[in-house]
Amino acid sequence: MRDDATVTVGEAGDAAGLPAKTLRYYEQIGLVIPDRRGNGYRAYRPSDVHRLRFLKRARSLGFSIEDCRLLLSLYRDPDRSSAEVKSLATQHCDAIDLKIAELRSLRAELGRLIDACHGDHRPDCPILDELASRD
Amino acid sequence: MRDDATVTVGEAGDAAGLPAKTLRYYEQIGLVIPDRRGNGYRAYRPSDVHRLRFLKRARSLGFSIEDCRLLLSLYRDPDRSSAEVKSLATQHCDAIDLKIAELRSLRAELGRLIDACHGDHRPDCPILDELASRD
């Protein structure tokens, strides 16, 4: 324990809900760069931990690392417009909608095949037949 | 054009709907290993092309490469039981259902944030506020 307010990589990770490995990675790609103590240990200030928590939440919402980088810079920019943020979020949302639609289509097709397959000890299998069909 | 029935990597790719690069990759990981002509060119037999089409379809259904490897071996095994195939497909389907559920939850949360953000020139932004909140 030291009486400055910084914490080690493990403590910062615990505070942000991220593994220490991830924090080192985030430093490497320039997202959150902590100070260093005399012994070489990373020293995360409260503001760093705050950024990490921000990142953790943005990542949980599915934003890419590059989106997160942008969101962080918007967060720090007092002259930002909320329209920029909303636009980023909307694009991300559209991408998610697209992904969901794709997965639902896959799932429907897969469900059809599964229903058609009796699933017993015999080798006859509509799933394999469909995969192998020459169309 | 040669009078044996084999085709080059480009032709096989066209026939299967896959890029030649992918065919080389599939050879590298042992999925479909073509013969070679005297000049070193890959020589895909009709059965190879058939396997490639099988792979293309299975991949389009979202099966992983390792699942595909397994599906191919089941396809070739006359003693397989359709239950094995159905089980694999069902597991994959469950994984897709899970993914869809996750994405829908994300999407709902994002939608809420987007709706709350007025999206104009002002910097006030509920999206960033939420990301930054200390809970």
Added chain:
DNA sequence: CTTGACCTTCCAGTAACTAGAAGCCCCATA
């Protein structure tokens, strides 16, 4: 003989970590 479209191999990059190795640092206990 040249041109252009193929083909070959090999290397590197993608997204976002994650695992593991080798070694240093610090604190507590015996």
Added chain:
DNA sequence: TATGGGGCTTCTAGTTACTGGAAGGTCAAG
């Protein structure tokens, strides 16, 4: 003081399924 354990450091490499590009060989047509 020695030692043990946990956490810290750096570095490399692996994950998924390709994809891009460079350097060079091959082949049919003109």
